[in-house]
Amino acid sequence: SQQGEEDPQALSIQEGENATMNCSYKTSINNLQWYRQNSGRGLVHLILIRSNEREKHSGRLRVTLDTSKKSSSLLITASRAADTASYFCATAPNFGNEKLTFGTGTRLTIIP
Amino acid sequence: DAGVIQSPRHEVTEMGQEVTLRCKPISGHNSLFWYRQTMMRGLELLIYFNNNVPIDDSGMPEDRFSAKMPNASFSTLKIQPSEPRDSAVYFCASSLMVGATDTQYFGPGTRLTVL
Numbered sequence: 001s002q003q004g005e006e007d008p009q010a011l012s013i014q015e016g017e018n019a020t021m022n023c024s025y026k027t028s029i030n031n032l033q034w035y036r037q038n039s040g041r042g043l044v045h046l047i048l049i050r051s052n053e054r055e056k057h058s059g060r061l062r063v064t065l066d067t068s069k070k071s072s073s074l075l076i077t078a079s080r081a082a083d084t085a086s087y088f089c090a091t092a093p094n095f096g097n098e099k100l101t102f103g104t105g106t107r108l109t110i111i112p
Numbered sequence: 113d114a115g116v117i118q119s120p121r122h123e124v125t126e127m128g129q130e131v132t133l134r135c136k137p138i139s140g141h142n143s144l145f146w147y148r149q150t151m152m153r154g155l156e157l158l159i160y161f162n163n164n165v166p167i168d169d170s171g172m173p174e175d176r177f178s179a180k181m182p183n184a185s186f187s188t189l190k191i192q193p194s195e196p197r198d199s200a201v202y203f204c205a206s207s208l209m210v211g212a213t214d215t216q217y218f219g220p221g222t223r224l225t226v227l
Contacts, residue, residue, distance in 0.1 A: 033215065098213050100157070
């Protein structure tokens with residue numbers, strides 16, 4: 001079954017607004033990663049947050065992790081048209097068959 | 113660095129034909145991954161290699177799929193015989209660290225259409 005599930009499935013906002021996407025997962029994790037995929041392209045790594053971290057920043061991106069709720073959020077501030085893409089969370093489990101499991105993604109559309 | 117290189121970028125073939133997808137990982141990376149992406153099933157890990165050795169092939173759909181990594185700079189994913197349900201975008205990714213939980217760098221993908 002899918003480890004990470006993003007919410008919402010699709011999001012449309014005006015350019016300049018902030019966009020927030022959420023990811024929920026089921027089992028204990030070593031780390032959680034966010035990736036972006038532009039239409040017709042490969043995935044691009046955005047940020048990795050480890051299980052002992054609560055918040056991480058990278059430019060206009062802010063990621064939070066709440067291991068007690070098994071959830072993470074990705075905030076994109078001051079959105080731009082170029083941010084239009086699908087965003088995926090990927091979880092790395094803490095045990096067992098350790099490999100990344102990708103969620104189903106949030107499709108973000110920035111309206112100019 | 114050129115990033116992960118995949119070829120071909122597009123492949124159209126007829127059912128029953130053999131298809132070979134190729135990947136060149138980022139130089140110095142120790143892990144290589146093959147994924148398949150479809151609308152219905154999302155992104156699925158097919159197989160991954162650590163230091164050229166296959167570690168987990170539990171995602172390979174069936175015996176029609178095989179993957180090799182003869183050296184650190186080249187891998188192939190072969191489908192023989194191909195079927196229409198194999199139509200998807202196939203991604204190769206590589207990672208610096210040994211293992212499957214570190215940052216992965218994806219190639220541009222091969223869009224496969226089986227008629």
